[in-house]
Amino acid sequence: MNQEVAEKQIVLSGIRATGQLHLGNYLGALSRFAEMSRNPAYFGMFFVADYHTLTTLQEARLIKYHLPNIVLDYVAAGIDLSNTAIYAQSSVPQVTELTWLLSCLTPVGELTGQASFKQKSKQQPDLINAGLLIYPVLMAADILGVCANFVPVGKDQQAHLELAALVARKFNHQFGEYFPIPDALTGEMITVPGLSVPDTEGRFSKMGKSDKNTINLSDTPDEQSAKIRACPTDPQKVRKNDPGRPEVCPIFQLHKAITSAEDIQEIQTACLSGQLGCLECKARLNDHISTTIANFRARRQGLEPYKAQIVGDTLAAGKSVAAGMFRTTLEVVRDKMGLVRY
Ligand code: TRP
Numbered sequence: 395m396n397q398e399v400a401e402k403q404i405v406l407s408g409i410r411a412t413g414q415l416h417l418g419n420y421l422g423a424l425s426r427f428a429e430m431s432r433n434p435a436y437f438g439m440f441f442v443a444d445y446h447t448l449t450t451l452q453e454a455r456l457i458k459y460h461l462p463n464i465v466l467d468y469v470a471a472g473i474d475l476s477n478t479a480i481y482a483q484s485s486v487p488q489v490t491e492l493t494w495l496l497s498c499l500t501p502v503g504e505l506t507g508q509a510s511f512k513q514k515s516k517q518q519p520d521l522i523n524a525g526l527l528i529y530p531v532l533m534a535a536d537i538l539g540v541c542a543n544f545v546p547v548g549k550d551q552q553a554h555l556e557l558a559a560l561v562a563r564k565f566n567h568q569f570g571e572y573f574p575i576p577d578a579l580t581g582e583m584i585t586v587p588g589l590s591v592p593d594t595e596g597r598f599s600k601m602g603k604s605d606k607n608t609i610n611l612s613d614t615p616d617e618q619s620a621k622i623r624a625c626p627t628d629p630q631k632v633r634k635n636d637p638g639r640p641e642v643c644p645i646f647q648l649h650k651a652i653t654s655a656e657d658i659q660e661i662q663t664a665c666l667s668g669q670l671g672c673l674e675c676k677a678r679l680n681d682h683i684s685t686t687i688a689n690f691r692a693r694r695q696g697l698e699p700y701k702a703q704i705v706g707d708t709l710a711a712g713k714s715v716a717a718g719m720f721r722t723t724l725e726v727v728r729d730k731m732g733l734v735r736y
Contacts, residue, residue: 399715405436406542406576408443408483408533411460412450415467416608418586418601420687421651424471426546431474438478439540439716440468445483445490445532449525450514462705467611469704470694481712483536488720492535493528495727499564500531504557510550534558538565538573540719546579550600569730572723587647589625598647609683611690619680627672634671645672645679652682 407427409419431438442461451457461482468480483489505511505527515522525532530553537545537558545555555578562573587598588607601608609618627645631638640646640662649658661678664670697704728735 399437402437403435403543404439404540405430405544405546405579406439406441406537406540407546408441408446408536409464410443411447411457411464413460413603414608414610414612415464416601416603416610417652417683417687418588418608419467419603420471420611420690421586422548422584423546424467424473424690427468427478428472428474430544430546431478434477436477436544438473439481439542439719440473440478441481441483441536441712441716443483443533443536446529449523449529450518462701463612465705465708466694466697466701469708470690470697472689472693475708475711479712479715480708481716482709485709485713486539486716486720488717488724489532489535489539492539492720492724492727493532495731496534496538496561496565497528497531499561499568500528500534500557502527504560505530508553508557510554530554530557531561534561537576538562539723540716541572541574541723542576543574544579545576548585548600552578565727565730569727572726572730584651586651587644589621589644589648591626591644592642596642598644611687611694615684618683619677622676622680622683623673625676627675631665631672634673635668637668638665638670638672640665645676649675649679649682652686653679 405427407423409415409423415424427438427440430436431440442464444457444461447457465480465482469475473480508530511526511529514526518526533551533554534557537555538561545558547555555576559575562575565573586601588601588605589609590599590605590607592598599605599607609621613621622645625644627643628638628640630636631643643665646661646665649661653661657678661670661675665675
């Protein structure tokens with residue numbers, strides 16, 4: 395690691411290669427990453443968590459397809475490549491070595507008790523693989539291997555991050571101070587709801603690659619507006635002038651994630667009083683989304699013809715930075731844990 399990077403705070407986050415990135419990824423992750431990458435106090439480490447993807451693997455060719463697209467999405471989001479490493483997790487196999495070392499510090503109860511483990515085991519009861527169980531240890535290795543200070547993740551990853559912090563503290567206590575305790579920065583993160591109705595308890599699910607409720611960054615403007623038009627709204631608002639209930643409407647939830655506070659207020663009042671019809675409300679949402687991602691879309695299209703080259707160069711540069719950091723960490727950690735290089 396060069397001197398300059400050593401003086402910066404490391405910001406790290408990863409995205410699994412399970413599908414095409416969507417508006418939620420853009421607002422919640424990519425645009426934040428880009429912003430942080432331009433802050434000279436930080437150095438960004440943004441990777442594609444392809445090892446993690448294997449825990450729920452459906453088809454091998456999907457990782458090969460999605461990973462380069464995600465890398466190009468990172469680049470198109472305006473991440474400053476001179477102050478960031480973008481890499482594929484599996485190109486740094488030291489991650490798995492550190493995973494083993496950290497797994498020996500992780501109480502198994504912390505793993506079986508994870509909400510995400512229980513949920514994923516329920517989703518794939520025919521194969522609750524060991525990878526699902528140690529998923530958070532692999533994530534701790536991602537984070538601690540580069541001594542990350544900040545890990546911007548959504549609420550759903552909070553528990554995993556806490557586990558990483560616990561393992562870091564345990565290591566420091568048992569073997570001597572080394573790891574910084576990673577912090578989530580969740581205050582700055584937003585969760586973007588999907589194009590789907592709330593559950594019976596009124597909760598909206600987040601926009602998720604596997605939930606089929608997404609506006610993909612690769613959607614054309616026509617595909618985008620068609621999805622918005624097809625999205626259900628308040629079932630009790632049948633005619634344009636019926637008063638609506640914004641709190642049960644996914645379109646209103648999305649407005650809240652993307653529209654200015656002033657407009658949100660106005661939309662809410664107009665919906666409640668029956669002055670605003672769903673069609674118009676949807677058209678306004680569609681415009682806001684298009685404006686927000688216009689630059690991204692243009693850049694993404696411009697990069698597409700050079701995809702192989704850009705992805706190859708970006709990942710090679712990122713791998714070299716990340717692997718260097720992991721090697722440094724592993725030297726210290728192996729030594730502190732009593733392993734000798736024979
Ligand atoms: N588990 C994260 C997710 O599914 C992805 C991830 C893997 C990650 N390793 C990480 C995020 C390390 C932050 C830090 O969203």
